Amino acid sequence: RECGLTWQNNLKRVACSAIDQRVSSLRQLSEAIWANPELNYEEHKAHSLLTSFLKREDFDVDEKYTLDTAFRARAGGDSGINVAFICEYDALPDIGHACGHNLIAEAGCAAGIGLKAALEATESASGRVTIMGTPAEEGGYGKIRMIENGCFKDVDITMMVHPYLLNVVDGVFIARDSMVITYTGKASHAAAFPWEGINALDAAVSAYNGISMLRQQMKPTWRAHGIISNGGAKPNIIPEKSELQYYLRAPTNAELDVLKAKVEHILQSAADTTGCQVEVKSTGRYSNLISNSRLEKLYVYNAQTLGVEFDPKGKTTAGSTDMGDVSYIIPTIHPMYSIGTTAYNHTREFTKAANSDFGHQQTLTVAKAMAMTAIDILTNPELLKDTREAFQNELETARHP
Ligand SMILES: [Zn+2]
Ligand SMILES: [Zn+2]
Numbered sequence: 568r569e570c571g572l573t574w575q576n577n578l579k580r581v582a583c584s585a586i587d588q589r590v591s592s593l594r595q596l597s598e599a600i601w602a603n604p605e606l607n608y609e610e611h612k613a614h615s616l617l618t619s620f621l622k623r624e625d626f627d628v629d630e631k632y633t634l635d636t637a638f639r640a641r642a643g644g645d646s647g648i649n650v651a652f653i654c655e656y657d658a659l660p661d662i663g664h665a666c667g668h669n670l671i672a673e674a675g676c677a678a679g680i681g682l683k684a685a686l687e688a689t690e691s692a693s694g695r696v697t698i699m700g701t702p703a704e705e706g707g708y709g710k711i712r713m714i715e716n717g718c719f720k721d722v723d724i725t726m727m728v729h730p731y732l733l734n735v736v737d738g739v740f741i742a743r744d745s746m747v748i749t750y751t752g753k754a755s756h757a758a759a760f761p762w763e764g765i766n767a768l769d770a771a772v773s774a775y776n777g778i779s780m781l782r783q784q785m786k787p788t789w790r791a792h793g794i795i796s797n798g799g800a801k802p803n804i805i806p807e808k809s810e811l812q813y814y815l816r817a818p819t820n821a822e823l824d825v826l827k828a829k830v831e832h833i834l835q836s837a838a839d840t841t842g843c844q845v846e847v848k849s850t851g852r853y854s855n856l857i858s859n860s861r862l863e864k865l866y867v868y869n870a871q872t873l874g875v876e877f878d879p880k881g882k883t884t885a886g887s888t889d890m891g892d893v894s895y896i897i898p899t900i901h902p903m904y905s906i907g908t909t910a911y912n913h914t915r916e917f918t919k920a921a922n923s924d925f926g927h928q929q930t931l932t933v934a935k936a937m938a939m940t941a942i943d944i945l946t947n948p949e950l951l952k953d954t955r956e957a958f959q960n961e962l963e964t965a966r967h968p
Contacts, residue, residue, distance in 0.1 A: 574689070574691060575942060575943070575946045575947075578685040578688065578689055578692065578942050578946065579685070579869075579938075579939045579942050581681075581684050581685045581688045582681030582682060582684055582685040582935065582938040582939060582942060583681065583935045583938070583939075584684075585680055585681050585683075585684035585685075586677045586678075586680060586681045586931055586934060586935055586938070587931075589677070589680060590931065592620070593673050593676060593677050593927075593931065594673070594927045596616060596617070596620050596672070596673060596676065597669045597670060597672065597673035597922075597927065597930070598669075598922060599612075599616050600612075600613045600616060600617075600656055600664070600668075600669040600672055601663070601664045601669040601921060601922045602922075604658030604659070604663035604664050605656075605657060605658055606657060606658060606659075606660060606705075607657055607702070607703040607705060607706060607707035607709075608634070608635065608636055608657075608702055608703045608707055608709070609636070610636040610656050610657050610702050610703075611635075611636060613636070613656040613657075613669075613672065614630070614631070614635075614636045614637075614638060614656075614700065614702075617638060617654060617656065617672060617676065617700055618630045618638050618640070618700070620676065621638075621640040621676065621679075621698060624676075624680055624683075625642070625683075626640035626641060626642050626679070626683070626698065627640065627641045627642065628640045628641075629641075632700070632713075632718060633712075633713060633716035633717075633718055634702060634709065634712060634713065634716070635702075636700075636702040636703075637699075637700050637701060637702050637709065637713060637718070638699075638700035639697060639698070639699055639700065639718065640679065640697070640698040640700070641695065641696070641697050641698075642679070642683040642686070642695070642696050643683065643686050643693075643694055643695040643696050644693070644695060645695075646693075646695070647693040647694045647695050647945075648693075648694045648695065648723045648724070648944065648945055648951060649694070649695040649696075649697055649721055649722050649723050649724075650682065650694060650695070650696055650697070650722075650723065650724045650725070650726070650941040650944065650945070651696075651697040651698070651699045651719070651722040651724070651725040651726075651897075652674075652675040652676075652678040652679050652682075652696070652697070652698050652699070652725075652726055652727065652937060652941075653671070653675055653699050653701055653710075653725060653726070653727035653890070653893075654671060654672040654674075654675035654676065654698060654699065654700045654701065654727075655668040655671040655672065655675075655701055655702075655704045655709075655727070656668050656669060656671070656672040656700070656702070657702055657703055657704055657705050657707070657709075658705075659705055659913060662913065662914070662915055662918055663918045664918055664921045664922070665912065665913045665914060665915065665917045665918040665921070666704075666705065666729075666730075666912045666913060666917070666921075667729070667730035667906060667912070667917065667920070667921035667926070668704065668705075669921055669922070670730045670906065670921055670926060670927070670930045671727060671728065671729060671730070672700075673927070673930050673931075673934070674727070674728045674930045674931070674933060674934040674937070675698050675699075675700075675727060675934075676698060677930070677931055677934035677935075677938075678698075678726070678934040678935075678937040678938045678941070679696050679697075679698035679938075681934065681935060681938030682694075682696045682938045682941045682942065683696050685938065685942055686945075691946070692942070692945045692946045693945070694941075694944075694945035696941070697722060699713075699718065699719075699722075699725070701713060701889075704888065704889055704890075706851075707889075708851050708853075708889050709889060710889035710890060710892060710893055711851075711853075711889050711892050714892055714893065714896065719893060719896060719897060722897055723897065723898075723951075724862070724897065724898050724899075724941070724944060724951075724954065725893055725897050725898070725899050726862070726866070726899070726900050726901075726937045726940065726941070727890060727900075727901055728901075728902050728903070728904055728930075728933045728934070728937065729888075729901060729902070729903050729904070730903070730904060730905075730906045730912075730917075730920075730921060730926065730929075730930070731903035731904060731905065731906070731912065732905060732906075732908055732909055732910065732911065733878040733880075733903065733905055734870075734875055734876060734877045734878055734902075734903070734904050734905050735877065735878055735902065735903045736858070736863045736866060736867050736877060736900070736902045736903075737858045737863055737902075738856070738858075738901065738902070738903045739818075739856075739885045740853075740855060740856035740885070740886055740887055740888045740890070740891050740901070741788075741816050741817060741818050741819075741855050741885045741886075741887055742816065742817055742818070742819060742820045742822070742823040742852070742853060742854055742855040742887070742891065743814055743815070743816045743823075743852065743853045743887040744814070744815045744816075744823055744827055744849055744851075744852045745812070745813070745814050745815075745849070745850045745851050745852070746812070746813050746814075746815070746847055746848060746849050746850060747796075747810060747811070747812050747847075747848045747850055748771075748774065748810065748811040748812075748813065748834055748845065748846070748847050748848075749808065749809070749810050749845070749846045749848075750767040750770035750771055750774075750808070750809045750810075750837070750838060750841070750843040750844070750845050751767060751807065751808055751843055751844045751845075751846070752764065752765030752766055752767035752769075752770065752805065752806065752807050752808070752809075752841065752842070752843045752844075753765040753805070753807055754804050754805055754806070754807035755804070755805045756803065756804070756805075757802065757803045757804060757805050758803060761805060763805075764805025764807075765805070765807075765841065765842045765843055766805050766806060766841055766843075767799070767806045767807055767808050767809040767841075767843050768798050768799045768806040768809050769840075769841045769843075770809060770837045770838055770840070770841040770843040770845070771795050771798060771809035771810070771811050771837075772795075773836075773837035773840055773841065774811060774833060774834050774837040775793070775795060775811065777833035777834075777836065777837060778791050778793070778813070778830060778833055781829055781830070781833060784829075785826065786817075786822070788817065788818050788822075789815075789816065789817045789822065789826050790814070790815065790816040790817075791813060791814075791815050791816075791826065791830060792813065792814055793811050793812055793813030793814065794811065794812055795809065795810070795811050796810045796811065796812050797809050797810035813830070815827055815830060816885070816887070817855075818855055818968070819855050819965045819966075819968050820854050820855060820895075820965065820966075821965065821966050821967065821968055822968055831847060834847055853887040853888065853889060853891050853892065854891035854892045854894070854895050855887075855891050855965065856888060856890055856891040856894050856899070856901055857891075857894040857895065857899065857958075857961050857962060857965055858894070858899065858900055858901060859894075859898040859899055859900055859954055859957055859958055859961065860957050860961065861898075861950070861953045861954040861956075861957040862898060862899075862900045862940060862944075862954055862957075863900055863902075865940045865943045865944070865950065866900055866902055866936055866937070866940045869935075869936040869939035869940050869943070870902075870932070870933060870936035872939075873932050873935055873936060874932070875904070875929075875932060875933065875936065888901070895962065895965075897958075898954050898955065898957070898958040900940075902933065904929055904930075904932075904933045905929060906920045906921065906923065906925060906926035906929055906930070907920060907923060907925035907926060907929065908920035908923075
């Protein structure tokens with residue numbers, strides 16, 4: 568089922584056998600991370616396990632790369648196309664590695680090792696390999712901070728894989744804005760001098776109702792969901808403060824901006840109606856994921872030669888990931904792959920699957936597919952050109968949906 572030139576396929580074989588030679592050390596690494604689940608920005612043990620592993624593999628490692636639990640491991644010299652494989656390694660409270668990020672770390676290291684071996688085996692291909700250790704995916708915006716810190720500046724192409732219950736190359740990850748809204752009014756005795764008060768709870772209720780009314784005019788793919796997190800202190804005090812927390816979601820950043828502007832009108836009008844002051848704070852924002860169609864095709868082809876069967880129904884449910892922001896600056900893929908469970912991510916069953924024989928086995932298979940895809944790009948300038956063109960087109964489409 569192979570096509571292309573023999574020497575390119577030989578390089579792919581070199582990459583795959585380098586990964587095969589390390590099946591047990593890669594699994595040990597992943598199991599150690601799995602057995603010590605660490606939360607957002609507290610992944611110190613995982614950081615040290617991964618960086619010492621990659622040093623032993625002769626990578627040039629930057630520990631604590633702009634963030635305490637981030638790292639960068641490089642090989643292949645100072646120039647040439649730079650392909651970055653992403654590692655995640657944070658876990659969830661109580662249920663451990665229920666998103667299987669220990670496997671993402673395993674896959675990122677394996678792909679990097681495979682590509683490094685291939686580059687060292689030839690003079691006909693040049694390029695650089697980076698393994699990027701990105702902390703705090705679960706709500707910590709780790710990659711967004713790393714983008715701000717310039718960590719992705721010299722990366723040309725980036726790939727990661729994510730465990731799931733199906734093999735899907737183009738999972739849907741939508742844009743999300745989380746906001747905290749505070750209304751400030753004036754306290755007063757609610758029975759004796761109510762006319763002296765300015766009711767911040769009324770503003771919150773008015774905002775909540777206004778957003779609920781907006782729903783009829785929202786696109787089916789938009790979401791606005793929130794809570795009133797502070798509705799006052801006591802019934803006999805006119806509430807002087809109230810607080811709402813909302814998430815807004817849409818398929819693209821551009822659509823999210825439209826939705827957000829509508830919501831902001833409502834929030835302001837609730838303040839005007841009641842005489843309160845309003846403060847709207849964005850507490851974090853994810854971009855939607857733009858999956859590069861050219862890279863997808865290469866990845867699917869390579870994965871299929873390794874026996875991976877993709878689910879024809881395709882799409883996954885719509886979560887959000889900080890990889891979305893990376894995909895707005897660099898050609899990116901983020902395929903999902905089955906680890907042999909019917910359970911969804913963030914369940915205890917999924918935690919179990921993230922350390923199963925099948926889970927580890929599939930992780931190395933898709934890691935090989937990533938390394939092979941990188942070899943396609945590094946050995947064929949046309950493919951790189953197509954990938955960059957697809958990136959520009961798909962970015963343009965996302966900006967003007
Ligand atoms: Zn997750
Ligand atoms: Zn995850």
